[in-house]
Amino acid sequence: MKEIKYEAALAELQTIVNKMENDELDIDQMSEQLKRAQELIKLCKDKLTKTDEEIKKILAEK
Amino acid sequence: MTEKRLTLYELNSLVREVIECEMPNEYWVEAELSECRESRGHCYMELIQKDEQSATPIAKASAKCWASKWMLIRPYFERTTGQRLHAGMKVLLKVYAQFHEAYGFSWIVTDIDPTYTLGDMARKRQEIIRQLKEEGVFDLQKSLGLPVFCQRIAVISSETAAGYGDFCNQLADNPYGFQFKTQLFPAIMQGEATEQSIINALNRINETYDDFDCVVIIRGGGATSDMSGFDTLALAENVANFPLPIITGIGHDRDESILDMVSHTRVKTPTAAAALLIDHLKAVLDMLNDSQDRLTHLAQQKLITLHASLITISEAIPRLFSIVRTRQEARIDGLYQRILSRIQQRAVTSQGDIRNLEQRMLAALEHKRTSERHRLEIIEEKVKALDPVLLLKRGYSITLFKGKTVRDPLALRKGDEIETRIEKGTIKSIIQ
Numbered sequence: 001m002k003e004i005k006y007e008a009a010l011a012e013l014q015t016i017v018n019k020m021e022n023d024e025l026d027i028d029q030m031s032e033q034l035k036r037a038q039e040l041i042k043l044c045k046d047k048l049t050k051t052d053e054e055i056k057k058i059l060a061e062k
Numbered sequence: 063m064t065e066k067r068l069t070l071y072e073l074n075s076l077v078r079e080v081i082e083c084e085m086p087n088e089y090w091v092e093a094e095l096s097e098c099r100e101s102r103g104h105c106y107m108e109l110i111q112k113d114e115q116s117a118t119p120i121a122k123a124s125a126k127c128w129a130s131k132w133m134l135i136r137p138y139f140e141r142t143t144g145q146r147l148h149a150g151m152k153v154l155l156k157v158y159a160q161f162h163e164a165y166g167f168s169w170i171v172t173d174i175d176p177t178y179t180l181g182d183m184a185r186k187r188q189e190i191i192r193q194l195k196e197e198g199v200f201d202l203q204k205s206l207g208l209p210v211f212c213q214r215i216a217v218i219s220s221e222t223a224a225g226y227g228d229f230c231n232q233l234a235d236n237p238y239g240f241q242f243k244t245q246l247f248p249a250i251m252q253g254e255a256t257e258q259s260i261i262n263a264l265n266r267i268n269e270t271y272d273d274f275d276c277v278v279i280i281r282g283g284g285a286t287s288d289m290s291g292f293d294t295l296a297l298a299e300n301v302a303n304f305p306l307p308i309i310t311g312i313g314h315d316r317d318e319s320i321l322d323m324v325s326h327t328r329v330k331t332p333t334a335a336a337a338l339l340i341d342h343l344k345a346v347l348d349m350l351n352d353s354q355d356r357l358t359h360l361a362q363q364k365l366i367t368l369h370a371s372l373i374t375i376s377e378a379i380p381r382l383f384s385i386v387r388t389r390q391e392a393r394i395d396g397l398y399q400r401i402l403s404r405i406q407q408r409a410v411t412s413q414g415d416i417r418n419l420e421q422r423m424l425a426a427l428e429h430k431r432t433s434e435r436h437r438l439e440i441i442e443e444k445v446k447a448l449d450p451v452l453l454l455k456r457g458y459s460i461t462l463f464k465g466k467t468v469r470d471p472l473a474l475r476k477g478d479e480i481e482t483r484i485e486k487g488t489i490k491s492i493i494q
Contacts, residue, residue, distance in 0.1 A: 010390075010393070010394070013394070013397050014397065016401065017397050017400045017401055017404075020400070020401060020404040020405070020408075021400065021404055027408070027412060030405060030408060034401060034405060037397075037398065037401050038398075041394050041397075041398055044390070044394050045391065045394065048387045048390055048391065051383065051387075052380070052383060052384070052387060055379055055380055055383055056380055059376045059377075059379065059380070
């Protein structure tokens with residue numbers, strides 16, 4: 001997957017939720033979008049974890 | 063003319079006798095020198111008294127000091143006053159009258175009181191100082207600062223003076239390796255020409271004063287000599303108004319000349335002048351070094367403080383970030399929950415739809431089955447009506463040959479065994 005920014009990922013996730021809640025998706029699309037949502041969630045959480053680790057690492061380097 | 067005639071010599075002798083008889087004493091006389099010269103060890107002076115208002119001479123006389131006296135008087139006078147006898151000087155002379163037949167009238171000087179001249183000099187000096195102050199220039203030099211990097215020096219000195227050499231050597235051999243650039247503006251440093259000569263040198267420096275940081279006026283040591291050239295109004299004015307700071311090192315300790323008073327700084331000797339310049343630059347160097355040290359120290363202090371606050375801040379970062387992280391995760395989880403609940407809801411709806419379809423399908427099937435069964439019953443009725451047993455009961459029979467119904471007698475041959483079914487059983491017969 002192409003490098004995607006946290007905020008962009010979060011925005012996409014929000015869009016998916018909105019579409020679902022507005023009934024804009026059929027069932028097939030829904031499962032596709034669910035898959036996409038899970039990818040985005042993983043990406044966001046990974047980024048948060050990575051950032052946390054990087055901060056600790058950078059501070060430890062001083 | 064019957065009167066006795068005298069020769070000039072006789073007449074002059076008469077005058078001499080009268081003077082010698084009538085004025086045998088010595089007198090202290092105040093006078094101004096209008097001329098003063100030495101010849102073969104004797105000192106010849108012209109005395110004058112001027113009218114105080116008009117300054118026109120009201121009395122004049124010659125005076126002589128014989129070598130035998132002069133050799134005693136002169137050193138004492140010069141040591142005390144710091145000056146040679148010169149024209150314009152006020153003197154208090156001890157004299158006796160002498161009239162010589164060949165040389166005429168003359169005052170013979172037997173003593174000179176230098177304190178009188180000193181007093182007069184002091185008065186003159188006070189007058190010059192008063193004038194300088196009135197002109198507002200007396201302290202002008204003091205308001206000039208020595209440039210921080212005072213290294214380009216214009217030197218006014220006699221070219222051959224030992225003091226000039228000392229000055230240059232002292233500067234060149236300074237222990238800190240400072241570089242000084244000196245340029246000599248030669249001047250006569252004693253005697254009548256001193257004043258104008260120094261003024262001329264100052265004028266030459268003034269033409270390119272941007273090339274210099276200061277002026278040094280120095281005079282080599284040696285015999286106590288004539289200081290009168292340094293006590294004049296014109297020179298003082300020139301020095302006081304000069305655009306560059308002027309340092310004097312004209313070597314005398316009796317008291318300050320006016321030149322010293324109006325100059326930026328006075329020192330006693332040329333070497334002291336050099337030392338002053340070196341010390342000044344050394345102070346600048348020290349100041350620079352000190353500033354550097356303080357700057358370094360302050361920068362280090364600042365770094366330490368900043369470092370400490372950086373650590374405080376950086377220690378807060380993980381905590382702050384964990385708040386951010388928790389909030390973000392909650393947000394993501396919230397979104398995910400919404401997705402899940404929506405999907406679940408959708409699944410429920412979809413299942414409902416499916417069940418509904420299923421129901422409809424089952425109902426349709428049931429309907430179909432019922433109608434088919436009815437149709438079958440009708441057919442069954444019809445079939446029943448056609449059952450052969452019923453025909454047999456009514457008396458009809460069925461002939462079978464080899465299990466098949468015989469509908470045409472021609473299909474049978476002689477000797478074939480046929481079966482005939484009737485209501486109550488079967489008859490076997492042979493065709494004949």
